[in-house]
Amino acid sequence: MDADFFHQVYQVVRKVPYGRVTSYGAIAKYLGSAKSSRMVGWALNKCSTQKEYVPAHRVLNRNGLLTGKKAFQGEKVMKELLESEGISVIDDQVQDFKRLFWDPSELDNYFE
DNA sequence: TGCATGACCTGAG
DNA sequence: GCTCAGGCCATGC
Numbered sequence: 001m002d003a004d005f006f007h008q009v010y011q012v013v014r015k016v017p018y019g020r021v022t023s024y025g026a027i028a029k030y031l032g033s034a035k036s037s038r039m040v041g042w043a044l045n046k047c048s049t050q051k052e053y054v055p056a057h058r059v060l061n062r063n064g065l066l067t068g069k070k071a072f073q074g075e076k077v078m079k080e081l082l083e084s085e086g087i088s089v090i091d092d093q094v095q096d097f098k099r100l101f102w103d104p105s106e107l108d109n110y111f112e
Numbered sequence: 113t114g115c116a117t118g119a120c121c122t123g124a125g
Numbered sequence: 126g127c128t129c130a131g132g133c134c135a136t137g138c
Binding site for chain 1: 136
């Protein structure tokens with residue numbers, strides 16, 4: 001059972017569609033702990049310790065800002081990854097973030 | 113054991 | 126509309 005808050009974050013992030021991005025708050029809220037949005041960041045910070053790869057580059061803050069780029073191997077890696085998916089990133093700011101935003105609640109269709 | 117910090121969000125002034 | 130403060134849980138010294 002993936003009762004672990006961290007593990008749940010990883011699962012949700014892994015299910016983020018290609019070319020889409022989500023926010024820490026959305027994940028936290030989806031997990032039922034909107035106030036614990038900080039933990040989402042911590043979870044992703046440890047994502048490197050996980051065996052399974054976690055597309056943390058698709059997770060941004062509420063403003064669509066690449067706040068966690070520092071946690072990556074290279075600060076530009078996150079930008080490269082996003083651009084590689086067709087997402088425009090300017091000054092660590094995702095363009096059309098509102099449009100590319102993907103809410104985890106849509107997973108309810110696949111979950112049960 | 114206790115204080116401080118961290119990839120944040122929400123509410124109130 | 127913008128700014129300040131509070132809150133959440135976990136990790137580090």
